[in-house]
Amino acid sequence: MSAELDMSxxxxxxxxxxxxxxxxxxxETLGLEQDPTDDRLQVIFRAAHTLKGSSRAMGFSQFAEVxxxxxxxxxxLRNHTLSVTTEIADSILxxxxxxxxMVDSIGQGNGDQxxxxxxxxxxRKVQEGGNEAPRPAAGPTQVIELPSASGWPFRTHVSSDLxxxxxxxxxxxxxxxxxVRLASDCVMKFVRAFMAVSIAQEAGELxxxxxxxxxxxxxxxxxxxxxxxxxxxxxxxxxxxxxxxSEVENYWLGGWQTPTDEAPEVVxxxxxxxxxxxxxxxxxxxxxxxSAPSTPATQGAARKGxxxxxxxxxxARLDNLMNLxxxxxxxxxxxxxxxxxxSNRFQDPNIDALAETVSHIARITSDLQDQIMxxxxxxxxxxxxxxxxxxxxxxxxxxKDVKLELLGGETExxxxxxxxxxxxxxxxxxxxxxxxxxxxxxRVKAGKPAQGTVVVSARHQENHIVIEIVxxxxxxxxxxxxxxxxxxxxxxxxxxDRLSDKxxxxxxxxxxxxxxxEVSEVSGRGVGMDIVRSNIQKLGGLxxxxxxxxxxxxxxxxxxxxxxxxxxxxxEVQGEIFVVxxxxxxxxxxxxxxxxxxxxxREVIVIRGxxxxxxxxxxxxGSNLNPEANTTDDMYxxxxxxxxxxxxxxxxxxxxxxxxVIKSLSRFCGDVPGVSGATILGDGNVAxxxxxxxxxxTNERG
Amino acid sequence: xxxxxxxxxxxHAVIDDQQTVVFRLADESYGxxxxxxxxxxxxxxxxxxxRTENHIRGLVNLxxxxxxxxxxxxxxxxxxxxxxxxxxxxxVDAEHGQxxxxxxxxxxxxxxxxxxIEDTPxxxxxxxxxxxxxxxxxxxxxxxxxxxxxxLAA
Numbered sequence: 019m020s021a022e023l024d025m026s027x028x029x030x031x032x033x034x035x036x037x038x039x040x041x042x043x044x045x046e047t048l049g050l051e052q053d054p055t056d057d058r059l060q061v062i063f064r065a066a067h068t069l070k071g072s073s074r075a076m077g078f079s080q081f082a083e084v085x086x087x088x089x090x091x092x093x094x095l096r097n098h099t100l101s102v103t104t105e106i107a108d109s110i111l112x113x114x115x116x117x118x119x120m121v122d123s124i125g126q127g128n129g130d131q132x133x134x135x136x137x138x139x140x141x142r143k144v145q146e147g148g149n150e151a152p153r154p155a156a157g158p159t160q161v162i163e164l165p166s167a168s169g170w171p172f173r174t175h176v177s178s179d180l181x182x183x184x185x186x187x188x189x190x191x192x193x194x195x196x197x198v199r200l201a202s203d204c205v206m207k208f209v210r211a212f213m214a215v216s217i218a219q220e221a222g223e224l225x226x227x228x229x230x231x232x233x234x235x236x237x238x239x240x241x242x243x244x245x246x247x248x249x250x251x252x253x254x255x256x257x258x259x260x261x262x263x264s265e266v267e268n269y270w271l272g273g274w275q276t277p278t279d280e281a282p283e284v285v286x287x288x289x290x291x292x293x294x295x296x297x298x299x300x301x302x303x304x305x306x307x308x309s310a311p312s313t314p315a316t317q318g319a320a321r322k323g324x325x326x327x328x329x330x331x332x333x334a335r336l337d338n339l340m341n342l343x344x345x346x347x348x349x350x351x352x353x354x355x356x357x358x359x360x361s362n363r364f365q366d367p368n369i370d371a372l373a374e375t376v377s378h379i380a381r382i383t384s385d386l387q388d389q390i391m392x393x394x395x396x397x398x399x400x401x402x403x404x405x406x407x408x409x410x411x412x413x414x415x416x417x418k419d420v421k422l423e424l425l426g427g428e429t430e431x432x433x434x435x436x437x438x439x440x441x442x443x444x445x446x447x448x449x450x451x452x453x454x455x456x457x458x459x460x461r462v463k464a465g466k467p468a469q470g471t472v473v474v475s476a477r478h479q480e481n482h483i484v485i486e487i488v489x490x491x492x493x494x495x496x497x498x499x500x501x502x503x504x505x506x507x508x509x510x511x512x513x514x515d516r517l518s519d520k521x522x523x524x525x526x527x528x529x530x531x532x533x534x535x536e537v538s539e540v541s542g543r544g545v546g547m548d549i550v551r552s553n554i555q556k557l558g559g560l561x562x563x564x565x566x567x568x569x570x571x572x573x574x575x576x577x578x579x580x581x582x583x584x585x586x587x588x589x590e591v592q593g594e595i596f597v598v599x600x601x602x603x604x605x606x607x608x609x610x611x612x613x614x615x616x617x618x619x620r621e622v623i624v625i626r627g628x629x630x631x632x633x634x635x636x637x638x639x640g641s642n643l644n645p646e647a648n649t650t651d652d653m654y655x656x657x658x659x660x661x662x663x664x665x666x667x668x669x670x671x672x673x674x675x676x677x678x679v680i681k682s683l684s685r686f687c688g689d690v691p692g693v694s695g696a697t698i699l700g701d702g703n704v705a706x707x708x709x710x711x712x713x714x715x716t717n718e719r720g
Numbered sequence: 721x722x723x724x725x726x727x728x729x730x731x732h733a734v735i736d737d738q739q740t741v742v743f744r745l746a747d748e749s750y751g752x753x754x755x756x757x758x759x760x761x762x763x764x765x766x767x768x769x770x771r772t773e774n775h776i777r778g779l780v781n782l783x784x785x786x787x788x789x790x791x792x793x794x795x796x797x798x799x800x801x802x803x804x805x806x807x808x809x810x811x812v813d814a815e816h817g818q819x820x821x822x823x824x825x826x827x828x829x830x831x832x833x834x835x836x837i838e839d840t841p842x843x844x845x846x847x848x849x850x851x852x853x854x855x856x857x858x859x860x861x862x863x864x865x866x867x868x869x870x871x872l873a874a
Contacts, residue, residue, distance in 0.1 A: 341784040348784075594768065639770035684779070685816040686788045686872075687772050696767070696779055696786045704767040704779040704786050 032076050036121045039065045040114055041403055047110050048406045054102040063092045071235050075208055078130040081120050087141035088113045094145060109144050112137060180226055184246065187225055193248050194256060197270045200241045204265040207237045214245060217259045222249035333433060336394050340582060343387050344679045344698060350383050351700040398476045399427035401440045405447060412451050419458050419468055420451055425475035431483050432580030438557060439577065442550045446487050446573050454491030454571050485575045493567040496522045523563050527551040555711045558601050582680060588673035589656060591635045595705040597678055597697055602710040604659040606672055623655065623666055630657060632666040633717055638692040660714045680707060739831050742863055743823040746798045749863045751856060756868055758811040758818060760826050763803060780820060789820035790872060814872045832856045
């Protein structure tokens with residue numbers, strides 16, 4: 019790569035694009051086995067092609083080589099000279115894995131130096147091993163040599179098909195012919211060529227280019243290329259545009275001339291979409307869009323439309339916007355308070371107008387907030403897309419036949435949640451396939467279809483997203499869970515006997531308890547479900563299991579749509595305001611001192627027959643706060659729940675419900691027990707957000 | 721030993737002709753490098769954060785961001801005093817992001833030449849010498865130049 023051009027600034031863009039394309043590749047390749055349509059192949063081919071082009075432009079030669087070999091295979095699949103087999107799908111997937119590794123390596127600044135010689139050899143073998151189906155015979159096409167422009171060193175060849183197309187176009191309107199020679203030290207030939215092609219496409223319809231567009235993109239040309247296109251613009255206008263391309267050594271623009279003065283030299287040469295690649299140094303001007311020569315303009319327009327509708331935005335910028343809107347909301351509240359004060363004191367039509375304006379601003383700010391929240395939303399598909407591959411590999415490894423159904427992939431949730439739920443979901447999915455689904459033979463014996471089904475679905479429910487993973491496997495044997503709990507000494511037989519089935523099922527979430535008979539590579543080491551649960555809880559979510567022996571297991575997750583905003587209950591403790599996430603609040607009640615009883619030195623309260631332990635928040639938060647601030651004897655209990663556990667938090671006052679924007683606590687403060695973050699209230703003051711899970715966990719330990 | 725000498729040298733090099741924000745704390749003048757200062761704001765409502773170190777007063781709202789605020793008096797074990805109208809929060813860049821520092825008053829911004837700066841004589845200030853990187857003489861009075869990173873480190 020040239021030292022003059024700093025490529026590092028493009029690396030991020032390249033990586034991002036590569037990741038996206040690899041994802042598309044993987045997804046479509048997996049679909050290929052079941053459903054090898056031409057459309058799908060076309061999508062895969064395009065993705066591979068894009069990767070090849072961009073990796074080449076960035077100078078990642080190994081990356082380009084792998085994609086090139088892959089593309090060759092795909093090309094043969096596309097032309098039906100190879101057909102899709104598991105072997106081919108495997109090798110393409112292996113390719114994708116290697117590419118993903120390279121992307122990681124490049125991302126870490128180590129370049130694309132991943133061992134790939136074996137892979138390339140494998141790809142070549144696959145490519146050649148195909149049944150040599152006869153290629154679609156391409157009828158011989160005449161190639162007509164065009165006279166060269168004065169002083170221009172090369173001669174143009176036009177196939178006779180194109181020749182007549184050109185003549186037709188020339189009859190209908192002006193046709194331009196541009197010949198461009200790039201500087202020999204041009205760093206990004208592809209980019210320059212692309213600019214020229216874009217100019218032609220914008221000006222009108224690109225009829226032909228030489229070398230063809232694919233070769234231009236791959237920089238498979240020396241320094242010269244030509245374009246023939248129609249345009250409604252004048253020659254001067256086009257001329258100005260072409261002059262804007264840098265690193266051009268020489269270029270010539272003129273109207274296209276039908277070669278009449280000399281008898282056209284006619285050469286017979288096979289031309290077809292397959293053969294074109296084979297023709298060395300192809301001297302054939304090919305139509306700009308070989309597949310659909312009649313609609314290149316509409317295709318171009320569609321592509322342009324796509325890029326116009328989305329913009330890549332740094333998440334940090336969205337976060338910033340979010341902060342600013344938060345500020346706006348606070349100021350709005352203030353203005354409205356000032357307005358109220360004024361209208362109480364004075365009579366003035368201007369004050370009424372102020373009130374109106376404030377309420378308008380209020381509407382706009384909340385709309386703005388909604389819109390920004392929406393901008394941060396992503397479909398859960400981005401997580402789901404990883405699953406088919408995992409399921410395929412797992413099923414192969416375990417010798418099971420698994421059908422995976424993904425429903426509700428379009429359900430949107432905040433990016434912050436998307437980023438963290440992937441692993442827990444994957445873990446549950448693995449469990450379902452490894453422990454849940456039986457071997458095909460056992461399934462048939464049990465009267466089920468040999469193919470097991472796992473359904474992963476997502477849907478919105480109120481302000482939450484509910485994700486369910488349902489399998490039709492053998493279910494969880496509660497008795498075995500209980501036995502295991504006793505065997506590992508986790509609980510006594512007595513205690514286990516007292517558990518309801520539902521409670522016993524919760525034991526699955528304890529670390530060290532795996533009911534898998536054998537520890538497999540996949541799961542069953544007894545770590546996992548506890549981590550899954552703690553991860554879900556960290557997000558403010560809930561996880562629930564339902565199972566029927568012999569029928570299957572359903573795992574449901576309930577997650578907040580965003581981690582940026584929560585609904586909270588504002589309470590006062592010793593003069594300070596705290597926010598209790600509403601998701602974990604079960605109920606609130608007034609407590610008088612006589613309601614409080616003591617069991618084992620612990621304060622408890624009986625609510626509708628249920629004994630609920632109480633926690634005084636000053637024991638959680640210490641005496642840092644201001645104890646004199648509480649002037650009344652009244653106490654309120656906020657009953658919070660975590661799965662099956664209930665805990666009453668004693669607070670001085672209930673203030674109300676509010677949506678709050680979560681800010682993380684500065685690392686400067688360190689880990690603060692019982693506090694999960696901070697937020698800014700309507701009056702501009704900071705309030706702390708209670709870490710209910712943490713408080714419950716601490717209480718449990720003693 | 722060599723290492724120490726080297727570090728002292730770099731300290732001098734950094735201080736060389738530097739603009740310094742001078743503030744008052746318990747009747748003494750202190751200075752911090754202006755490049756570390758983001759802004760100076762009036763004292764505002766501070767929300768205490770439980771179970772943090774004594775000198776961390778809590779969080780304030782800085783235009784929609786919550787930043788921690790350090791009480792330098794507590795940090796330097798100086799006597800606690802009533803806050804006055806001249807009290808300010810100096811918002812500085814620290815290791816973990818922005819941090820506010822409460823001072824009695826911000827007096828001026830001055831340019832100190834390297835000739836004005838001396839090594840810390842022991843016992844010249846009330847503040848532990850750990851937090852000090854030098855002392856500047858300006859019109860017969862002394863300005864203690866703080867080493868912010870050390871002063872704000874846990």
